[in-house]
Structure formats: C-alpha cells, structure tokens
Amino acid sequence: MLAKDSPIGFFDSGVGGTSIWKEMIKLLPNENTIYFADSANAPYGKKSQKEIIALSEKNTEFLLEKGCKLIVVACNTATTNAITHLREKYSVPFVGIEPAIKPAALHTKTNSIGILATQGTLSSALFAKTSSKFASNVQVIEQVGTGLVALIEAGKKDSPMIKELLDSYLKPMKEQQIDHLILGCTHYPYLIPIINTILGNEVRIIDSGYAVSKQINNVLLKNKLLNTSNSKPIYNFFTNTTTKVLRKLLMDVDKDNQIYFSKK
Ligand code: DGL
Numbered sequence: 001m002l003a004k005d006s007p008i009g010f011f012d013s014g015v016g017g018t019s020i021w022k023e024m025i026k027l028l029p030n031e032n033t034i035y036f037a038d039s040a041n042a043p044y045g046k047k048s049q050k051e052i053i054a055l056s057e058k059n060t061e062f063l064l065e066k067g068c069k070l071i072v073v074a075c076n077t078a079t080t081n082a083i084t085h086l087r088e089k090y091s092v093p094f095v096g097i098e099p100a101i102k103p104a105a106l107h108t109k110t111n112s113i114g115i116l117a118t119q120g121t122l123s124s125a126l127f128a129k130t131s132s133k134f135a136s137n138v139q140v141i142e143q144v145g146t147g148l149v150a151l152i153e154a155g156k157k158d159s160p161m162i163k164e165l166l167d168s169y170l171k172p173m174k175e176q177q178i179d180h181l182i183l184g185c186t187h188y189p190y191l192i193p194i195i196n197t198i199l200g201n202e203v204r205i206i207d208s209g210y211a212v213s214k215q216i217n218n219v220l221l222k223n224k225l226l227n228t229s230n231s232k233p234i235y236n237f238f239t240n241t242t243t244k245v246l247r248k249l250l251m252d253v254d255k256d257n258q259i260y261f262s263k264k
Pocket of ligand 1: 012013014016017042043044045046074075076077078118121149184185186187
C-alpha cells in the first residue's frame with residue numbers, strides 16, 4: 001500500500017541525480033527519499049536504448065521493492081530513452097528530467113543557445129521532438145560532454161582534466177555568441193563553478209532541478225501522496241560501487257538530517 005509517508009525513489013546512472021535531489025528537499029522538506037546510484041553501469045550516455053531501458057527497469061524494481069510511492073528518473077539519458085516504456089510497464093507515477101530547451105529558446109536575445117548533454121540524450125527521439133517544437137527558429141549548438149560523467153563518478157569534478165574538457169566544449173559555443181547554456185545531464189550542475197569561469201556572467205546556465213521539484217510536488221498533490229507529517233525525513237542512499245563519492249557530494253547537506261549510505 002502506498003502511503004503519504006512512503007519514500008520518493010530517485011535513480012540515476014550514478015551520483016549526478018543528487019543535484020536534483022538537493023533541489024527537491026528544499027521544496028519538499030517533509031518527504032522521505034531513497035536514491036539509487038547505478039554507478040557500476042555509468043555512464044549510460046553511450047549505451048543503446050535497449051540497454052538503457054533494461055537498466056532503468058532494474059533500478060525501478062529496486063525502488064519499488066523498497067516501497068517507493070513515486071519514482072524520479074533523475075537522469076536525462078534514462079528519461080529521454082526509457083520513461084515512456086517505464087510508464088507503460090509500471091503503475092507507479094514517474095517524474096523525469098529533460099533538457100530545458102523551452103525557457104532558453106524563449107529568452108535568448110542572441111538567438112543562439114548551447115546544450116551540453118550525453119550522446120544518448122541528444123540522439124533521442126524525445127529530445128528531437130522537444131527541440132523542433134520549441135527551438136526551430138533558434139540556433140542550437142549541441143555538444144556531447146564526453147568524459148565528464150566518468151570524471152565526476154571518479155570524484156574528480158574539480159580536476160584540471162574537467163577544466164580542459166569544458167574549455168574545448170564551451171569555447172566554440174562562446175564564439176557562436178550563445179547567451180544560454182542548457183545543462184542536459186544531471187551530473188553537470190556540479191560543474192557550474194568551472195563553467196562560469198569559462199563562459200562568464202553573460203551566459204545564463206539553465207538546469208532543470210527546480211522545474212522537476214515543482215513537478216514532483218504537482219504529481220504528489222494530484223495523487224494525494226504529499227507527506228504532511230512533521231517527523232524528520234529519512235534519506236537513504238544506495239550505490240552498487242563505493243559510497244565515497246556520494247558522501248563527498250552530499251557533505252553540504254545539513255548534519256541534522258537522518259542520512260544513510262549503503263552498498264546495494
Ligand atoms: N546523469 C545522467 C544524465 O542526466 C548521466 C548520463 C550518463 O551516465 O552518461 O544524463
């Protein structure tokens with residue numbers, strides 16, 4: 001039986017979806033959560049749609065066994081390749097994340113926007129559809145963030161290698177006068193400080209964390225599943241590799257919280 005105090009489940013190919021989770025706990029501080037980082041299989045970005053669907057099913061089933069009332073696919077690659085299938089197969093509500101093309105296309109003044117995402121997201125049918133619907137009159141510079149997810153998974157988000165890769169991906173966009181950069185992968189918000197040093201203040205960085213959190217709130221309300229209890233929430237994080245990188249990325253979460261890390 002799904003209850004209001006059942007946890008919200010999150011999964012990602014790894015640690016990146018915690019950027020979404022952090023946004024969500026600000027908006028919905030009463031909710032219990034279970035997060036699964038499939039780091040042993042990261043990155044998903046270069047996998048086939050068939051593989052991404054199979055992994056997303058496994059992740060969903062792990063979260064359902066733990067009694068989750070809603071599942072957040074905290075990964076653009078898994079959302080764009082697998083969410084339609086997941087919604088057909090399972091009766092639990094799903095919330096996914098897609099690159100925020102629409103606000104960038106609406107607000108651009110230079111008529112040029114950039115998107116950094118995985119190969120799997122950029123080549124998906126869902127991305128092509130959203131892009132042609134909202135950005136057909138705008139120059140969209142697409143760039144695959146090859147290597148970034150693997151470095152973040154290895155705990156190297158501040159390394160010189162990351163800076164070098166970002167320089168090579170973003171400088172050409174700057175030359176094309178982008179005024180918005182869409183982060184189309186949930187790992188990338190952890191790179192915002194470095195991205196800012198490369199692009200400067202004139203380029204607005206857009207990620208979907210807040211929009212997804214609002215959508216989670218709406219879906220919970222609609223299904224009468226919003227947790228109204230005042231007891232302290234419990235946050236459980238599972239990974240199929242070491243818990244070290246997760247712990248480090250979540251160091252800034254308030255120490256008063258009940259936060260647990262386990263190996264699956
Ligand atoms: N966080 C995933 C995303 O949002 C990373 C994909 C990957 O593992 O390549 O797309």
